[in-house]
Amino acid sequence: MSLLSDGGPAAAAAPSSSVAPTAVPPRAGVARRFLRKPVAVASVAWLLLVAVLAAAAPLLTSASPTASSITNALAPFGGDSPLGTDGLGRDVLAQLLYGARTSLVGALIVVAVALVLGLPAGVLAGYYRGRFDAAASWVANLVMAQPAIIILLVVLAQFGRSTELAMLVFGVVIAPGVFRLVRASIIAVRGELYVDAARVAGLSDPRIMRRHVLPVVVAPTIIQMSQVLGIAIVLQAGLEFIGLGSANQASWGGMLNDAFAKIYAAPNLLLLPGLAIVVTVTACSLVGNGLRDVLGVGATPPVRRRSAVRAVGPVVEDGRPSSGTAPAPDDALLRVEGLRVAYPEPDGGEGEVVHGVSLTIRRGEVHGLVGESGSGKSQTAFAVLGLLPPQAHTSATTLTFDGGDLRGISRRGMNQLRGRRIGYIPQEPMSNLDPSFRIGSQLTEPMRHHLGLSKAEAKAKAIQLLDRVGIVDPARVFDSYPHQISGGMAQRVLIAGALSCDPDLLIADEPTTALDVTVQAEVLDLVRDLQAERDLGVLLVTHDFGVVADLCDTVTVMRAGEVVESAAAAQLFADPQHEYTRSLLAATLEGGPARAALTTPAGGTR
Numbered sequence: 358m359s360l361l362s363d364g365g366p367a368a369a370a371a372p373s374s375s376v377a378p379t380a381v382p383p384r385a386g387v388a389r390r391f392l393r394k395p396v397a398v399a400s401v402a403w404l405l406l407v408a409v410l411a412a413a414a415p416l417l418t419s420a421s422p423t424a425s426s427i428t429n430a431l432a433p434f435g436g437d438s439p440l441g442t443d444g445l446g447r448d449v450l451a452q453l454l455y456g457a458r459t460s461l462v463g464a465l466i467v468v469a470v471a472l473v474l475g476l477p478a479g480v481l482a483g484y485y486r487g488r489f490d491a492a493a494s495w496v497a498n499l500v501m502a503q504p505a506i507i508i509l510l511v512v513l514a515q516f517g518r519s520t521e522l523a524m525l526v527f528g529v530v531i532a533p534g535v536f537r538l539v540r541a542s543i544i545a546v547r548g549e550l551y552v553d554a555a556r557v558a559g560l561s562d563p564r565i566m567r568r569h570v571l572p573v574v575v576a577p578t579i580i581q582m583s584q585v586l587g588i589a590i591v592l593q594a595g596l597e598f599i600g601l602g603s604a605n606q607a608s609w610g611g612m613l614n615d616a617f618a619k620i621y622a623a624p625n626l627l628l629l630p631g632l633a634i635v636v637t638v639t640a641c642s643l644v645g646n647g648l649r650d651v652l653g654v655g656a657t658p659p660v661r662r663r664s665a666v667r668a669v670g671p672v673v674e675d676g677r678p679s680s681g682t683a684p685a686p687d688d689a690l691l692r693v694e695g696l697r698v699a700y701p702e703p704d705g706g707e708g709e710v711v712h713g714v715s716l717t718i719r720r721g722e723v724h725g726l727v728g729e730s731g732s733g734k735s736q737t738a739f740a741v742l743g744l745l746p747p748q749a750h751t752s753a754t755t756l757t758f759d760g761g762d763l764r765g766i767s768r769r770g771m772n773q774l775r776g777r778r779i780g781y782i783p784q785e786p787m788s789n790l791d792p793s794f795r796i797g798s799q800l801t802e803p804m805r806h807h808l809g810l811s812k813a814e815a816k817a818k819a820i821q822l823l824d825r826v827g828i829v830d831p832a833r834v835f836d837s838y839p840h841q842i843s844g845g846m847a848q849r850v851l852i853a854g855a856l857s858c859d860p861d862l863l864i865a866d867e868p869t870t871a872l873d874v875t876v877q878a879e880v881l882d883l884v885r886d887l888q889a890e891r892d893l894g895v896l897l898v899t900h901d902f903g904v905v906a907d908l909c910d911t912v913t914v915m916r917a918g919e920v921v922e923s924a925a926a927a928q929l930f931a932d933p934q935h936e937y938t939r940s941l942l943a944a945t946l947e948g949g950p951a952r953a954a955l956t957t958p959a960g961g962t963r
């Protein structure tokens with residue numbers, strides 16, 4: 358049984374090519390845009406009116422909704438009963454007012470129960486996946502497979518006629534719909550690069566959830582709940598109409614039941630409760646539609662992270678590591694030896710995608726990790742960052758950062774390293790910025806968290822960093838939303854973010870791939886300047902030998918998850934040992950020469 362459909366997360370911003378002249382904060386506009394929708398506004402007004410009338414019922418009428426008087430049956434409009442009386446002499450106005458209470462309270466019970474059960478379960482299942490997700494999804498599917506009305510009838514038959522009990526059970530039945538919607542929204546946003554970026558910045562899970570994940574759930578959940586309100590009112594009226602509501606409680610469905618028996622004698626008795634139900638349920642639905650339009654849910658698909666599965670490039674015969682592997686220096690900042698990454702496969706086995714990779718990076722060294730698409734460069738970098746998906750099995754004989762073992766490090770320990778001592782520059786700048794927060798807030802949060810800076814100090818440092826990475830008007834960009842800046846500016850912002858907590862190691866995953874050629878050159882120059890200025894160790898993931906020639910001291914070449922050659926950059930260019938390296942170099946040269954002249958390491962230009 359599925360009364361509700363899954364929805365997607367709220368909008369993701371589309372990049373534009375320059376800073377927009379006027380900043381229109383997306384959230385500030387929501388109320389204004391909603392107010393421009395007369396039907397939705399009228400619907401909200403109606404619902405508020407019903408709520409106020411229901412709350413003020415004892416003040417608006419002194420009549421009891423359940424007190425019958427056979428002598429006063431079917432009294433016309435006017436007099437003591439302004440809207441007349443029904444077949445048992447009960448005051449119609451009082452029944453309508455108190456019936457509204459029953460309807461609203463019942464609908465709110467459904468919403469509360471559905472939210473209490475579905476929301477936290479959906480958040481935990483979507484964010485952490487794993488066993489809890491499997492178990493919760495199984496329970497949700499089981500409940501959804503049951504016919505709701507049969508469950509309700511069985512419970513009411515067992516425990517007696519009670520509107521509240523019926524609504525409670527209905528809330529349980531509807532909770533899987535909330536669970537699924539929330540889970541789907543969280544899974545979608547959890548895969549977004551800006552959530553990875555927040556993790557890389559070292560923010561804790563609760564903080565990432567509160568700031569980047571939960572806001573995405575709010576809009577679809579509010580819209581879903583407005584629909585649930587309407588469905589609950591109809592269901593409740595239906596149960597009361599067939600006589601399954603509380604006998605001593607006024608309700609719109611009960612009024613319909615009574616009026617049906619007098620349909621020929623007093624057809625007007627059907628009109629008022631019927632209208633109340635129809636208008637109120639329609640209003641709930643129209644409010645939901647209005648909110649959907651205003652919040653843009655479902656209008657814009659989320660920015661998807663790039664696919665993990667890549668095309669395989671040119672095939673080279675011999676895959677053995679070359680003898681030219683650079684010796685591991687003792688003052689290593691990052692030391693990786695025998696790194697393996699494997700994923701479970703559908704047949705129950707495991708497929709290894711990184712096969713015993715080793716590399717070492719010293720302070721001040723720029724190390725290029727090169728290879729064709731799918732060769733395992735990003736998997737290696739993410740393994741170091743501790744950002745592989747939960748199903749990945751990672752092992753290494755050595756994995757140390759500044760002497761500290763990263764194998765088996767706690768989540769908290771890794772959070773303290775990422776963002777603080779290990780910075781990360783991603784490949785796709787736009788997807789790594791949360792569209793719903795200003796640049797300034799995204800830059801200052803890790804600084805406040807890791808460095809304990811005050812709001813003002815973090816702002817001053819962020820503006821200084823924006824200036825340093827070449828942003829012309831740092832104060833304006835600080836106050837802008839991601840969709841108001843260009844891709845090149847977004848990458849500069851992310852570089853500023855990666856440097857904001859003064860890391861020792863920078864991991865840059867193809868930092869220029871998503872940028873046009875002119876901007877690529879500028880960003881590479883910037884990375885080179887900042888690296889030299891701060892004596893950073895850099896792991897630069899790239900498939901471009903031009904970038905390697907331009908920036909790197911040492912290079913590791915990967916193919917199909919293995920290191921085929923590792924050497925000083927100049928040596929590798931001068932005398933590539935492996936056939937595969939030679940074919941990659943040849944492919945680069947066919948595409949165009951390296952950006953800078955390459956001389957010996959001692960000599961100078963890189």
Ligand SMILES: Nc1ncnc2c1ncn2[C@@H]1O[C@H](COP(=O)(O)OP(=O)(O)OP(=O)(O)O)[C@@H](O)[C@H]1O
Pocket residue numbers: 665666667700710728729730731732733734735736737746900
């Ligand atoms: N979640 C996953 N499950 C199974 N296999 C995966 C997963 N993620 C990546 N892989 C596989 O790991 C291999 C290496 O991928 P990786 O992203 O590291 O390549 P890459 O060298 O960085 O490529 P590119 O230059 O295109 O980014 C690929 O064959 C890919 O299909």
